[in-house]
Amino acid sequence: MDKDTTKSTFTEYLNGLDWSMISKEIDRLKLDRYTKKLFVSIWLKLMVYAQTHQVASLTDLSLHVRANPDLQRELGLSSISTAQLSRKLRAMNPEQLQTMFSQVMSSILAIHRPQDAMEQSKRLCIVDASTVTMCLERFPWAEFRSTKSGVKLHQRVVIADGTTIPDKAILTPARPSDKSQMDELIEVDPNALYLFDRGYLAYEKFDQYCESGTRFVTRLKHNACIREVEEERPVDPNSPVLRDAVIWLGQYPGYWMHAKLRLVEVRGDDGRTVQLLTNDLDLDAQEIGALYRKRWQIELFFKWIKQHLVIKRFYGTSKWAVYNQLWLALITYGLLVKIRQRTGCKKRLLEVYKVVQQMWAKPFQELIHSLQRKGTRKSSGRQAYPVDKIFAYTLQQYEQGDTKHLDELMYDPIL
Numbered sequence: 528m529d530k531d532t533t534k535s536t537f538t539e540y541l542n543g544l545d546w547s548m549i550s551k552e553i554d555r556l557k558l559d560r561y562t563k564k565l566f567v568s569i570w571l572k573l574m575v576y577a578q579t580h581q582v583a584s585l586t587d588l589s590l591h592v593r594a595n596p597d598l599q600r601e602l603g604l605s606s607i608s609t610a611q612l613s614r615k616l617r618a619m620n621p622e623q624l625q626t627m628f629s630q631v632m633s634s635i636l637a638i639h640r641p642q643d644a645m646e647q648s649k650r651l652c653i654v655d656a657s658t659v660t661m662c663l664e665r666f667p668w669a670e671f672r673s674t675k676s677g678v679k680l681h682q683r684v685v686i687a688d689g690t691t692i693p694d695k696a697i698l699t700p701a702r703p704s705d706k707s708q709m710d711e712l713i714e715v716d717p718n719a720l721y722l723f724d725r726g727y728l729a730y731e732k733f734d735q736y737c738e739s740g741t742r743f744v745t746r747l748k749h750n751a752c753i754r755e756v757e758e759e760r761p762v763d764p765n766s767p768v769l770r771d772a773v774i775w776l777g778q779y780p781g782y783w784m785h786a787k788l789r790l791v792e793v794r795g796d797d798g799r800t801v802q803l804l805t806n807d808l809d810l811d812a813q814e815i816g817a818l819y820r821k822r823w824q825i826e827l828f829f830k831w832i833k834q835h836l837v838i839k840r841f842y843g844t845s846k847w848a849v850y851n852q853l854w855l856a857l858i859t860y861g862l863l864v865k866i867r868q869r870t871g872c873k874k875r876l877l878e879v880y881k882v883v884q885q886m887w888a889k890p891f892q893e894l895i896h897s898l899q900r901k902g903t904r905k906s907s908g909r910q911a912y913p914v915d916k917i918f919a920y921t922l923q924q925y926e927q928g929d930t931k932h933l934d935e936l937m938y939d940p941i942l
Contacts, residue, residue: 537601539891540579540883541572543865544858545630552623569602570615574852578836578859579884585612585842597888616848621698624854628696631861635692636685638868650719651686652694653822654712654727656705657829659853665844669700677701678849681708684825690876691824692864696857698850706732715739720807722822730782737786737806744819747790747802752778757787760812767794768812791815832860835880872898 553559558567582588586609592598593606658677666676681697697708705726713721721743728748736743753774760771770792777783791803793816803819836856841849867879886894
């Protein structure tokens with residue numbers, strides 16, 4: 528009998544899930560009733576494996592199990608059919624996976640600490656949404672255009688210790704607007720500062736945030752009506768800030784805001800002017816511009832999960848199957864962040880992802896050693912060839928009449 532108790536990378540990777548809580552939920556809801564082979568715990572491990580290895584379909588996943596002894600040993604399963612995988616994917620309630628996702632993220636945020644002064648003074652939350660488009664013929668329940676279907680991931684991420692952590696997520700069909708989920712994603716929290724774009728412009732909500740002490744920074748639409756300018760604040764002519772003013776928004780017969788806001792115009796790196804709106808009257812104007820630039824982190828998060836996890840090709844066509852796959856992708860992302868956190872690795876998340884992909888069946892200590900290994904390269908890298916200096920030197924030789932060597936094909940000037 529094999530008595531090797533060394534835990535593999537895959538086993539330790541999955542330990543980021545609270546299996547005690549999961550087992551209790553499985554027993555309470557009787558999710559494994561009448562199940563003979565594909566238990567929920569095995570299915571979860573298998574679906575996380577599929578996300579980590581970018582398995583394209585359930586048929587391919589079935590073949591992975593049949594052809595991979597290491598995977599069979601991890602799962603305690605020698606084979607599984609595509610039909611069984613498909614039935615389980617359709618049968619799982621997405622709310623149960625959403626709960627698992629929340630548990631993983633809570634455990635990550637409980638350990639992360641603010642890295643810089645900006646993060647220490649506030650909990651920096653970024654809110655945005657991203658649409659995953661699908662074929663209308665295969666996904667008619669998610670129609671949002673005449674030729675397309677789609678689902679929308681409404682996301683709140685927290686920037687902590689330089690890491691983008693998906694704090695809260697909501698899945699809906701693509702048709703509802705971004706701001707339809709503002710109440711769920713933007714919570715009353717005096718210690719938080721929310722960043723969001725123009726898609727969340729809602730004057731009534733802004734009044735509520737001002738009243739509750741919830742701070743935000745957003746971008747003003749070009750057609751917004753400034754009802755009154757209460758104060759023009761001085762700005763440093765050498766800074767990128769062009770204007771800093773306290774204003775009142777709204778007009779009749781539309782909505783009149785009852786709280787005053789702050790308008791900060793900043794010149795971007797590309798030379799264009801950006802109008803920012805905030806209810807924080809005390810922040811430095813340059814800091815407001817720097818904060819809004821961090822909003823791009825959520826766009827990078829959306830790009831990362833779409834490129835490296837399986838959310839653009841779906842394993843099933845039903846609503847539950849699609850939502851379950853998206854939740855599993857978010858859980859997989861969270862487990863990657865957690866393994867990076869646990870190993871104390873400072874490398875990019877993509878590097879961690881690639882190493883986990885390659886070493887998933889090897890002992891966990893080998894993964895730690897690989898992630899913590901320092902580079903052995905001693906050179907300063909490829910150097911730029913000094914073309915300008917060589918030209919000036921050659922010109923000097925020509926002017927001094929020293930030109931015979933220039934006819935030699937093997938001549939290489941050395942400065």
